[in-house]
Amino acid sequence: MPPNRRLSWTLPAVLIAVGCGDAPATPAVTRSGPDPWAAALRVATAVDRNPDPRVVEIDLEARFGEWEYAPGRRVRAMTYNGSVPGPTIEARAGDTVVVHFTNRLDQPTTIHWHGVRVPAAMDGSPHSQPPVAPGASFEYRFTVPDAGTFWYHPHVAESVQMERGLYGAIVVRGDREPRADVEGVLVLDDLLLGADGQIAPTGDLVEQHNGREGTVPLVNGRAGAELPIRAGQRQRWRLVNAGSARFYRLALPGHRFTVVGTDGGPVETPRASDELLLVPGDRLDVLVDGTGAPGSTPVLQVLPYARGHGAGLTEAVDLLRLRYAADPALPALDPPAAGARIEPLATDGVTPRTVTFDEHIDRDAERVVFTINDRSYPDVPDIVTRVGATEVWDLVNASEMEHPFHLHGFFFQVVSRNGLPEGQRSWEDTIQLRGEERVRIAFRPDARPGHWMYHCHILEHVEHGMMATLRVEP
Ligand SMILES: [Cu+2]
Structure with a gap:
């Protein structure tokens, strides 16, 4: 090999x-x-x-x-x-x-x-x-x-x-990769178990509407695992949210995260943060410096997060325990260097398209219906564009519930949220779309024509129609 x-x-x-x-x-x-x-x-x-x-x-x-x-x-x-x-x-x-x-x-x-x-x-x-x-x-x-x-x-x-x-x-x-002493993936998920101890079968209307949130938090497919660390050590965590509907709002008491990458790769300027948020489908690449004391055991927590209609965590949950070695602290590393330059996409003269996400309950059919521009997949008309054309989309969430937005094939930049310019430029393919929020994104399809999906990444919502097609013509 x-x-x-x-x-x-x-x-x-x-x-x-x-x-x-x-x-x-x-x-x-x-x-x-x-x-x-x-x-x-x-x-x-x-x-x-x-x-x-x-x-x-x-x-x-x-x-x-x-x-x-x-x-x-x-x-x-x-x-x-x-x-x-x-x-x-x-x-x-x-x-x-x-x-x-x-x-x-x-x-x-x-x-x-x-x-x-x-x-x-x-x-x-x-x-x-x-x-x-x-x-x-x-x-x-x-x-x-x-x-x-x-x-x-x-x-x-x-x-x-x-x-x-x-x-x-x-x-x-x-x-060019940021320097770290060790690195690895941390794939986040959760399990919902039935009375028989097996993965619960597909749930009721509430689960179909809110998306499944399990009760057993998992990192790399395991519950209750521990991550060894040494004081002063710099770890690089490649975080992936593979959960159906769980929003991971993460905090590690006594530590800060330094975000060095998002969905599309390195950020321009690494930024320190006390908390992270990963919506379903999301990735973050972070450095964690071992600022804890030798022998200590801090816990990475999932903090409460309300995402509409009563869905989401109401109390913090322990996700992963870190275990500091008794060894004396290593000398701290310098802050990471700047990442890749991200040029803003010029959007002058481009007419934005409005893409509206909504939901309702069809009481006669006893099912929930999720829509894009008032239609459900596969009946949503395609958005048609060409290779090299600049696309500006206003993602409008007409519902109270959050719908994490995922675009296949192309990275986009978030231009603004509710009209306020986004502070940090980055390349994304999956982003948070809050209840009743309007998010403007911009992207330019490169030379890969074809049919590309865009959809909510809450899995139950995809299956109930919140998906559509971007058709990129040569
Ligand atoms: Cu959704």
Whole structure:
């Protein structure tokens, strides 16, 4: 296997700094230690069977399996290659990724490469390909042009297949990465268990309306895991929200997060924050400096968050305990260097399109209906544009409930929220859309024509119609 791909889980931390843009101030070897992700939080790396260092070629199989989410606690699950999360796909920006996918489930599925700028035919959406039938195979082949943290999951029966374990992380490294002593993915999710201890079947109207929120918080598919850390150490966390409907408002008492990346890769200026918010589908790339005392055990918490109609957490929940080694503190590292320049998209003269998200209950049919511009998928008229045209969309949430917005294929910039300019420029594919909020976004489709979905990333809302198509013509 190519040596440049195996940086995150199995090698000592000293190797992670190799090739980074930030020159180490002190020899990295003095800072290395055991890999904190080696035990409870470990996620396997997808095995690359192609000797070409610029090609990552892997086998991926969706199959039923047992998911041990806590020691001795197992549920029947859907897995990629037998594990939850599925193996992390690691590559360098510009690499070609080839995935030999086989569906061993009893139902059709696809894989969507969330955030990766793939050709439309590889996007795994309902317009990209017929679903892969049980027993059938499909070869996904694309390049990964951007450094960042992405993820993969089905785009068929999402609220069943993703809830049962079908998701995995994608880590793409660039030439300039912020320096950290150790790094790893933290994929967030939760489980809702039935009386039999198994994953609860699809719920009632309230669950269909609010989206499923589980009672067992998970990090990397495990409940109650601990993350070792050392005082003074800098950890890089690649956070992915793979939950159906949970909004993760995170805080770690006594610590600050430094955000170095969002959905589309590095931010311009790393920014310190006491809290993070990840809506479903979202990613954040953060540095956590070990400002705690040797021997202490601070807890990463999910803070209360009301997202409309009584949905969301009302009390803080413990997500992950950190365990500080007794070792004396390492010397603190300098603040991270600036990231990538993000040019603002010129939008002068572009007429914004209004895209309105709403919902109602059809009492006669006893079902909830989620709409885009008053229609439900697949009856929402396509938005049609051309490669290279600047698009400005006013996302209007006419409902009280929040609807995290996801656009396939292209990163966008948030221009303003309720008319107020957005403070920090960034590239996003999934953003918060608060109740009764109006968010203006801008993007410019590059030369990948085709049909691209946009939708709410609360899985139950997608399935009840809050999805539509952007058609990009050559
Ligand atoms: Cu929604």
